[in-house]
Amino acid sequence: MKDLNLRLSANLLVKYLQKPANQFTKEDIIRYINEEQIQMVNFMYPAGDGRLKTLNFVINNGAYLEEILTCGERVDGSSLFSFVEAGSSDLYVVPRFRTAFRDPFAEIPTLTMLCSFFNKDGEPLESAPEYTLYKACKAFTDVTGMRFEAMGELEYYVIAPDDSLFPATDQRGYHESSPFAKFNQFRTQCMKYIAQAGGLIKYGHSEVGNFTLNGLIYEQNEIEFLPTDAIDAADQLMVAKWVIRNLACQYGYTITFAPKITAGKAGSGMHIHMRIMKDGKNQMLTNGQLSDVARKAIAGMMLLAPSITAFGNTNPTSYFRLVPHQEAPTNVCWGDRNRSVLVRVPLGWTSQQDMSALANPLEQKSSYDTQQKQTVEMRSPDGSANIYQLIAGLAVACRHGFEMDDALGMAQKTYVNVNIHRSENSEQLKSLAQLPDCCVKSAASLEQQRSVYEQYDVFGVKMIDDIIRQLSSYQDESLRNDLQSNPEEMMNLVNRYFHCG
Structure with missing residues (x-):
C-alpha cells in the first residue's frame, strides 16, 4: 500500500523522490534541484496580513545552495508583523523541507518552500503564526x-x-x-x-x-x-x-x-x-x-x-x-x-449499511472502517x-x-x-x-x-x-x-x- 500511495501521489516531489513529504531531507532537496535542473529557489512565509510573502534566490553554486538551505536568510520582521519593533526587527526565515513544491507559474524552473521564523538567538519566534x-x-x-x-x-x-x-x-x-x-x-x-x-x-x-x-x-x-x-x-x-x-x-x-x-x-x-x-x-x-x-x-x-x-x-x-x-x-x-x-x-x-454493495450488486461486502x-x-x-x-x-x-x-x-x-x-x-x-x-x-x-x-x-x-x-x-x-x-x-x-x- 505504501508503494501504491507513493506512485499515485499528485505531489511532484513525493512521486520523484519516492518518499512521503514529511521524510524529505536537505539531501533530497539538493538532489531534486540538481537532477531536475532547478535554477531558482523561493522562500515563502506568512505575514501579519495573512498572505504569503516571497524571497527569491538564484542558485549560484552548490555551496550557496547548501548555505541557504541550512542557514535560511534574514528578513525585516517589522515590515511583516506589527508586533515586531523596528529597533530589533531582524528575523531569520528557515525552510521546512517537507513543504517543498515545484512552482507551477514560474518561467524559470523554481522550487518553493515554506519557512519558519526564528529570532536573533536562533529560537522559534514566539508569536509567529506557524509556531503559535x-x-x-x-x-x-x-x-x-x-x-x-x-x-x-x-x-x-x-x-x-x-x-x-x-x-x-x-x-x-x-x-x-x-x-x-x-x-x-x-x-x-x-x-x-x-x-x-x-x-x-x-x-x-x-x-x-x-x-x-x-x-x-x-x-x-x-x-x-x-x-x-x-x-x-x-x-x-x-x-x-x-x-x-x-x-x-x-x-x-x-x-x-x-x-x-x-x-x-x-x-x-x-x-x-x-x-x-x-x-x-x-x-x-x-x-x-x-x-x-x-x-x-x-x-x-x-x-x-x-x-x-x-x-x-x-x-x-x-x-x-x-x-x-x-x-x-x-x-x-x-x-x-x-x-x-x-x-x-x-x-x-x-448506519453500518454497505452502500457500495447496494449500489453495485457485483461487489463483495466491504469491511471499510468508515468511523475514520x-x-x-x-x-x-x-x-x-x-x-x-x-x-x-x-x-x-x-x-x-x-x-x-x-x-x-x-x-x-x-x-x-x-x-x-x-x-x-x-x-x-x-x-x-x-x-x-x-x-x-x-x-x-x-x-x-x-x-x-x-x-x-x-x-x-x-x-x-x-x-x-x-x-x-x-x-x-x-x-x-x-x-x-x-x-x-x-x-x-x-x-x-x-x-x-
Whole structure:
C-alpha cells in the first residue's frame, strides 16, 4: 500500500523522490534541484496580513545552495508583523523541507518552500503564526494525550465578463455542472496545481452563490481538503489561496475570498473541520455515536466561540455575512447535519449499511472502517481569517473542553436538533449566546477570554494585544445597521476588503 500511495501521489516531489513529504531531507532537496535542473529557489512565509510573502534566490553554486538551505536568510520582521519593533526587527526565515513544491507559474524552473521564523538567538519566534499553531497542537496533546487534526473548506468567487450562454439560476449554483457552471475547468486546474504542491484535496465543486451584475458573472466555488496534521492543513490552505490567485491572474479572472461581496447573495466562509486521533484511530465516535471526546471538544468551542471570531472574522465585512436566517451562524450552538448551527456534526457513515454493495450488486461486502471519516465543523470563519491563528485558536478551544469542569453539561445545553430560527424554537433561541456582530465586540470577547489562549504560552501577549488593537480600530459597532439601506456605501466597504486574507 505504501508503494501504491507513493506512485499515485499528485505531489511532484513525493512521486520523484519516492518518499512521503514529511521524510524529505536537505539531501533530497539538493538532489531534486540538481537532477531536475532547478535554477531558482523561493522562500515563502506568512505575514501579519495573512498572505504569503516571497524571497527569491538564484542558485549560484552548490555551496550557496547548501548555505541557504541550512542557514535560511534574514528578513525585516517589522515590515511583516506589527508586533515586531523596528529597533530589533531582524528575523531569520528557515525552510521546512517537507513543504517543498515545484512552482507551477514560474518561467524559470523554481522550487518553493515554506519557512519558519526564528529570532536573533536562533529560537522559534514566539508569536509567529506557524509556531503559535505548533504550540497549540503540542498543548492539546500534552493535556489530552491525543492529536488534533484539521482540514479546510476554501470558498471563493470567480468574477469574469458574462458570456450570456447557458445562464445559471441565481443562488442555485450548488454542484452545478458545465455549461451552466462557467469555471469548472479553472477550478480543476487549480486543484491539480494545489495537489502537485502537496495539498491533500478531498473534492471541488461549484457553490450556491451565482449571479450577474453590471455585465459580470459572479460564480462561487469551493475546494475542500482532507483531514491531516493541523500545521500541514494550514500550510495547504495558504498555498491553495496563492495558487488560485496566480492562476486567476493568468486567466484574466478576478478572485475574491471576501466574506461578503454584495447584499442578498451568498457570502464565502472558510469552514474548518476537526478530528481527534489517538494511535491512528479517530476518537470522534463510540459505537456509531458521537463520543464524549468529541462533545468535550465541542463544549470548548461553545465557550470560546465569541473570541474565535477574532482569528476567523477579521474585518467589518465578516459581520455582514454572520446574520440570522442564512447558512452562516449567529447563535452559539451545535447540532447534527444542521447548517444553521455554529458547529455542525456532518453526516458520518454511521448506519453500518454497505452502500457500495447496494449500489453495485457485483461487489463483495466491504469491511471499510468508515468511523475514520467523522469530523466536526466550525462554520463561523471566513476568508479574512489568519489561517494559522484560527486553527491554533480552535485547537486551544478543543483542548480547553477537556479542562472544563462540566464540559458534557455545556455540550448538552448548547445542542439543537432543529433549525433554531423557526418560531417554535424562540424560547431555546433566547437561551443561547450570540456571536459578536462587529469587530469591536470580537476584540472585547478576545480581551475577556485571552487567558485561555495565553495559557501554556500558546498565544503570545503581544500577538493578542495586536489582534485586539487592530479589530478595535475599525470602530464598526453600528456599521451593519448604518449600511442596511445604503448599498453604495456597502459596496465601497466590500471593495476596501475585497482582497482580504
